[in-house]
Amino acid sequence: MAGIRIENVRKSYGAVTVLRDFNLDIADGEFVVFVGPSGCGKSTMLKILAGLEEASGGRVLIGERDVTDLAPGDRDIAMVFQNYALYPHLTVARNMGFGLKMRGMDRGEIDRRVSEAAKILAVDHLLDRRPKELSGGQRQRVALGRAIVREPQAFLMDEPLSNLDAKLRVHMRAEISALHKRLGVTTIYVTHDQIEAMTMADRIVIMRDGEIQQIADPDTMFARPENLFVAGFIGSPGMNFLLGNVTADERGARVSLFGQDVCLPVPLAAVPGIAGRPVILGLRPEHIGPAHGPVSFAVRPRLVESLGSEKYIYVDLPHENRGAPADAKGADDERRGDALIARLVDAGAVATGEPITLSFDPARLHVFDAETHRAIR
Amino acid sequence: MKLRSSRIALYLGVAATCAVLLFPIYWLLVTAISPPADLRSLPPRFWPDVPQWQVFSRIAEERPMLLWLTNSTLAALGSVALSMTVSVFAGYALSRFRVRGGQSLGLFILTAKMLPATLLVIPLFGIFRSVGLIGSLWSVVLAHATLIVPFTTWMLKGYFDTIPRELEQAAMVDGCSPLGALFRVILPVATPGLAATALYGFVLSWSDYAYARTFLTNAQQSWTANLGITTMKGEYVTDWNEISAAAVFVALPILVIYLFLERYLVGGLTAGAEK
Numbered sequence: 077m078a079g080i081r082i083e084n085v086r087k088s089y090g091a092v093t094v095l096r097d098f099n100l101d102i103a104d105g106e107f108v109v110f111v112g113p114s115g116c117g118k119s120t121m122l123k124i125l126a127g128l129e130e131a132s133g134g135r136v137l138i139g140e141r142d143v144t145d146l147a148p149g150d151r152d153i154a155m156v157f158q159n160y161a162l163y164p165h166l167t168v169a170r171n172m173g174f175g176l177k178m179r180g181m182d183r184g185e186i187d188r189r190v191s192e193a194a195k196i197l198a199v200d201h202l203l204d205r206r207p208k209e210l211s212g213g214q215r216q217r218v219a220l221g222r223a224i225v226r227e228p229q230a231f232l233m234d235e236p237l238s239n240l241d242a243k244l245r246v247h248m249r250a251e252i253s254a255l256h257k258r259l260g261v262t263t264i265y266v267t268h269d270q271i272e273a274m275t276m277a278d279r280i281v282i283m284r285d286g287e288i289q290q291i292a293d294p295d296t297m298f299a300r301p302e303n304l305f306v307a308g309f310i311g312s313p314g315m316n317f318l319l320g321n322v323t324a325d326e327r328g329a330r331v332s333l334f335g336q337d338v339c340l341p342v343p344l345a346a347v348p349g350i351a352g353r354p355v356i357l358g359l360r361p362e363h364i365g366p367a368h369g370p371v372s373f374a375v376r377p378r379l380v381e382s383l384g385s386e387k388y389i390y391v392d393l394p395h396e397n398r399g400a401p402a403d404a405k406g407a408d409d410e411r412r413g414d415a416l417i418a419r420l421v422d423a424g425a426v427a428t429g430e431p432i433t434l435s436f437d438p439a440r441l442h443v444f445d446a447e448t449h450r451a452i453r
Numbered sequence: 454m455k456l457r458s459s460r461i462a463l464y465l466g467v468a469a470t471c472a473v474l475l476f477p478i479y480w481l482l483v484t485a486i487s488p489p490a491d492l493r494s495l496p497p498r499f500w501p502d503v504p505q506w507q508v509f510s511r512i513a514e515e516r517p518m519l520l521w522l523t524n525s526t527l528a529a530l531g532s533v534a535l536s537m538t539v540s541v542f543a544g545y546a547l548s549r550f551r552v553r554g555g556q557s558l559g560l561f562i563l564t565a566k567m568l569p570a571t572l573l574v575i576p577l578f579g580i581f582r583s584v585g586l587i588g589s590l591w592s593v594v595l596a597h598a599t600l601i602v603p604f605t606t607w608m609l610k611g612y613f614d615t616i617p618r619e620l621e622q623a624a625m626v627d628g629c630s631p632l633g634a635l636f637r638v639i640l641p642v643a644t645p646g647l648a649a650t651a652l653y654g655f656v657l658s659w660s661d662y663a664y665a666r667t668f669l670t671n672a673q674q675s676w677t678a679n680l681g682i683t684t685m686k687g688e689y690v691t692d693w694n695e696i697s698a699a700a701v702f703v704a705l706p707i708l709v710i711y712l713f714l715e716r717y718l719v720g721g722l723t724a725g726a727e728k
């Protein structure tokens with residue numbers, strides 16, 4: 077086991093830049109998740125770590141060893157692929173033992189490790205089958221088994237659960253987390269599912285267009301997003317964005333939301349010259365409550381979705397608050413610039429078109445610069 | 454009900470296709486074993502009253518059938534072995550590596566197979582004469598390889614394209630070199646493709662006449678079966694029974710190989726590599 081250090085890694089295909097200046101320090105035994113929209117370079121970074129792609133610049137260190145120029149097989153890492161990539165001509169046992177055999181381990185030791193890993197993953201009754209005779213979940217386990225028998229310095233996993241159905245995915249998610257606790261092997265896990273990232277990660281790396289947006293543990297990522305993209309990416313339903321123009325007086329920075337004068341949770345001193353400039357305010361759906369609060373407003377919901385345990389209330393935004401940029405869209409919902417979503421638990425009866433009072437605490441507001449999209453604190 | 458009638462239509466279609474494809478072979482057999490008088494009869498006779506099976510033993514005794522078949526086999530095996538060795542690497546490279554000009558190189562190989570064999574015969578004759586290969590089986594081995602390589606390279610490229618890259622990536626992470634991944638993982642997985650491709654090359658070589666005729670005519674001990682058979686056509690009299698019987702002998706090995714390789718040709722081995 078070992079830590080991993082990624083230093084200034086770049087990657088371009090001809091004129092297309094896929095990764096720019098990627099820097100990351102991963103502690104020994106840490107579970108790090110790379111997350112981001114499709115095409116942002118997650119798999120590319122993972123392949124560079126594995127040695128399957130060559131970086132255009134920068135270094136990769138595993139443990140204290142510079143592995144930048146080493147072949148994949150010499151890096152002492154194991155990889156789990158999205159499509160599992162099991163060897164179709166070999167039995168499950170031989171699939172799992174292949175890497176050990178390539179390293180010249182003796183038969184007895186291979187058998188011992190394979191049967192031990194097979195027991196951990198509950199595939200010990202399948203050892204003589206071929207991959208095509210397995211279910212999706214079983215293939216997934218075998219692919220994990222092939223990685224763990226190697227007892228490598230690190231696991232690299234590229235969307236290992238994305239081919240499983242929803243229920244199995246949740247199950248395997250927990251199982252991989254448990255496996256990580258048990259083995260304590262440094263793991264880098266790629267996904268575009270923010271829920272997987274939030275539930276599994278020690279630290280999340282959010283990427284976009286080949287650039288790291290933020291590196292933080294899940295709670296920080298949720299509570300203190302550094303920019304508009306991260307704010308919209310984490311959370312489901314995603315954060316609401318409202319446009320506002322800042323006015324400043326002796327009491328602080330203020331902006332008009334739902335026709336009301338709201339005091340922003342940032343000291344004026346933090347951003348000199350903010351007065352008169354537009355900002356984007358982020359408000360999480362779960363931070364909007366029913367009934368009265370510090371800032372209350374009466375609305376008629378455009379739509380009410382009930383999930384049983386909770387309700388999603390869609391409310392029209394006032395015109396003056398509309399127009400937050402399109403790239404602030406959440407990861408997994410089709411956000412319209414003209415609606416606000418409130419997520420209410422135990423809200424009682426709420427109906428489309430019926431008046432209701434909602435409220436929020438201005439302290440919960442996230443403030444972003446409308447031009448740079450960076451958080452203002 | 455609807456399902457059944459569409460099934461019946463399907464079977465009828467298959468039966469009709471088989472009839473069209475198999476009739477010439479059947480007619481070859483009938484021609485071989487019919488008394489000569491039957492051959493010109495109108496309406497044609499679809500099965501002789503007294504099949505002349507002895508024609509087979511007769512030509513096996515009177516003609517060097519075994520030598521010819523052996524030569525054809527050697528030429529085919531040689532050219533296939535040579536072609537496969539070349540095109541496994543070429544096809545794999547075309548499938549996997551993005552190199553500058555790789556695509557045009559691939560297309561160039563493809564155009565090579567569009568040239569008619571007769572066009573290449575003359576330059577090849579010149580080359581082989583200058584290195585003293587005329588009359589040797591090696592000449593057809595090499596000449597057939599020039600025919601086969603473009604086909605097999607493209608067939609194998611197509612087959613390799615269907616094998617997910619992650620397989621060799623997994624093999625490399627497991628400690629294989631790139632060549633090791635090819636030999637330990639990709640080639641075993643590609644067995645059905647390799648078998649089908651090799652068989653195709655074998656048939657190409659087996660059915661050649663033009664090259665054998667040009668390079669081997671003056672060396673009777675090197676005659677291939679196709680060349681040998683044409684010499685059975687006399688100037689004044691031609692024994693169609695014998696020629697047909699010889700043709701049956703030539704067709705037989707291909708049928709046997711097909712039966713032998715069938716389970717590989719059906720393929721389906723990659724199933725389970727993914728998802």
Ligand SMILES: Nc1ncnc2c1ncn2[C@@H]1O[C@H](COP(=O)(O)OP(=O)(O)OP(=O)(O)O)[C@@H](O)[C@H]1O
Pocket residue numbers: 089092094112113114115116117118119120121268
């Ligand atoms: N061989 C290549 N040549 C050119 N561009 C490439 C190549 N491989 C990947 N790319 C580009 O690099 C970018 C990043 O690809 P990558 O596979 O790392 O994305 P990803 O984050 O893993 O996306 P996904 O979630 O869809 O898997 C994409 O825009 C892709 O088009």
Ligand SMILES: [Mg+2]
Pocket residue numbers: 118119120234
């Ligand atoms: Mg990917």
